[in-house]
Amino acid sequence: MSQMQNQAAPVKSNSQYDVIIIGAGASGLYCALTAGRRGRRVLVLDHANKAGKKILMSGGGRCNFTNYFVEPEHFIGANQHFCKSALSRYPSWEFIGMVEAHKIAYHEREHGQLFCDDSAQDILTMLLDECSAVGVQVKLNAQVESVQAIENDKNARFELLTTKQLSKKEKQERKESGNQTKLPQTGYRCESLVVATGGLSIPTMGASGLGYELAQQFEHTLVATDASLVPFTFTDKTGELIRALAGISLPVIASNERISFKLPVLFTHRGLSGPAMLQLSNYWQIGETISINLLPNIDMTMLFLAHKKSHPRQLIRTVLADYTDSALPKKLLAALQTHLWDDIKDTELANIKDERLTELGTTLNGWQLKPSGTEGYRTAEVTRGGVKTNEVSSKTMQSSFQDGLYFIGEVLDVTGWLGGYNFQWAWASGFVCGEVV
Ligand code: FDA
Numbered sequence: 001m002s003q004m005q006n007q008a009a010p011v012k013s014n015s016q017y018d019v020i021i022i023g024a025g026a027s028g029l030y031c032a033l034t035a036g037r038r039g040r041r042v043l044v045l046d047h048a049n050k051a052g053k054k055i056l057m058s059g060g061g062r063c064n065f066t067n068y069f070v071e072p073e074h075f076i077g078a079n080q081h082f083c084k085s086a087l088s089r090y091p092s093w094e095f096i097g098m099v100e101a102h103k104i105a106y107h108e109r110e111h112g113q114l115f116c117d118d119s120a121q122d123i124l125t126m127l128l129d130e131c132s133a134v135g136v137q138v139k140l141n142a143q144v145e146s147v148q149a150i151e152n153d154k155n156a157r158f159e160l161l162t163t164k165q166l167s168k169k170e171k172q173e174r175k176e177s178g179n180q181t182k183l184p185q186t187g188y189r190c191e192s193l194v195v196a197t198g199g200l201s202i203p204t205m206g207a208s209g210l211g212y213e214l215a216q217q218f219e220h221t222l223v224a225t226d227a228s229l230v231p232f233t234f235t236d237k238t239g240e241l242i243r244a245l246a247g248i249s250l251p252v253i254a255s256n257e258r259i260s261f262k263l264p265v266l267f268t269h270r271g272l273s274g275p276a277m278l279q280l281s282n283y284w285q286i287g288e289t290i291s292i293n294l295l296p297n298i299d300m301t302m303l304f305l306a307h308k309k310s311h312p313r314q315l316i317r318t319v320l321a322d323y324t325d326s327a328l329p330k331k332l333l334a335a336l337q338t339h340l341w342d343d344i345k346d347t348e349l350a351n352i353k354d355e356r357l358t359e360l361g362t363t364l365n366g367w368q369l370k371p372s373g374t375e376g377y378r379t380a381e382v383t384r385g386g387v388k389t390n391e392v393s394s395k396t397m398q399s400s401f402q403d404g405l406y407f408i409g410e411v412l413d414v415t416g417w418l419g420g421y422n423f424q425w426a427w428a429s430g431f432v433c434g435e436v437v
Contacts, residue, residue: 027409028196034434036134063120068112199383227380301361312350
């Protein structure tokens with residue numbers, strides 16, 4: 001996107017709105033319906049061919065739309081305090097109230113997570129119905145070509161130019177017919193412009209960097225972005241071990257120096273996934289080690305040393321065999337043996353030094369792993385980082401540099417934990433913004 005690009009293309013109209021929201025995702029639609037209820041004339045623009053694509057794919061198709069227990073501690077960002085105001089003004093029961101009013105059946109899963117009984121489509125339909133009830137217009141396939149602040153219009157602060165986002169087929173047809181004419185542009189003017197373009201994760205679902213580009217155009221600073229709530233990958237020997245165990249899931253304590261989570265880990269063909277890993281990824285930087293307590297309910301060093309006294313002729317695998325049904329799958333035990341104590345696998349406990357047993361116990365209660373990276377934006381649920389929140393009002397989401405410009409949702413440097421927190425942030429930031437635009 002550039003302010004100069006496509007200047008020669010014809011401009012069709014100059015429709016005027018009170019509010020234009022770029023992004024028909026979770027935060028954009030919530031902001032739209034809130035502003036629409038106040039009688040504002042709202043247009044939502046999206047370059048995708050469908051609104052709310054991420055809502056539809058969320059929560060395995062059942063949308064974990066919020067959480068009973070929402071605290072500022074469930075969010076990360078350079079300014080930890082930024083999210084507090086919006087979250088307290090729009091608590092999760094507000095959204096639950098709307099879900100109930102629309103008679104959408106839902107259920108609670110562990111840790112207060114709320115999911116639709118049937119389909120994420122119910123949430124999207126609810127948002128679109130609420131928008132249409134208050135006259136919000138949603139225009140899809142709209143590629144934003146430029147955004148400019150204007151000064152000579154007492155009813156508008158911004159002018160936008162869009163072109164039609166062509167489908168793959170249409171692009172191909174244009175190419176084949178040798179059509180090189182510029183696509184006609186549509187012009188819009190608005191008093192308030194809301195950037196709700198989300199993050200960079202899952203580019204195939206419409207993610208783009210437009211929100212960050214607009215932030216920079218208006219002199220905002222970006223906190224470095226990275227894929228988050230994302231599985232870890234491994235390239236070394238550990239990677240081979242992990243891949244060989246694909247499919248195994250077990251409850252662990254996953255931690256680093258900053259945080260720990262008692263949740264399941266899942267071994268996959270690409271690395272380590274599951275809730276424990278996704279949560280930890282929010283707090284992980286490249287090059288750092290993570291620690292996995294494979295038997296969180298047992299002090300393994302104490303157990304080995306006690307068994308050495310009481311059953312000196314036992315082997316390590318025999319001690320651990322007691323736990324293979326409950327905590328440690330047999331396949332994992334066999335692989336760990338090859339990886340961690342192959343040299344003493346047939347040695348009786350009596351003949352293994354206490355130091356070695358202590359070392360092994362410590363490893364089982366805190367397996368140190370160094371991920372080579374993550375699966376990246378291709379599979380990440382969210383983007384960490386984004387528009388620096390110190391430059392945005394926490395009460396209204398308005399830019400500190402440009403009157404009438406707002407940022408909401410994931411484009412901001414606010415990232416929630418797994419468990420419905422990212423949607424809760426989208427609804428809450430969309431709501432407080434929709435109240436003032
Ligand atoms: P969102 O991504 O929803 O919307 C942004 C919109 O902007 C999109 O419609 C996009 O097409 C549009 N856009 C982007 N660039 C544009 C451009 N250049 N021009 C015009 N439009 C543009 N969270 C949670 O709380 N519970 C859950 O169950 C899940 N599950 C989940 C699963 C998967 C697979 C993913 C990828 C993500 C989740 N999330 C989640 C995260 C959640 O989906 C996410 O945090 C919110 O959708 C963010 O809302 P936003 O409105 O900020 O962006």
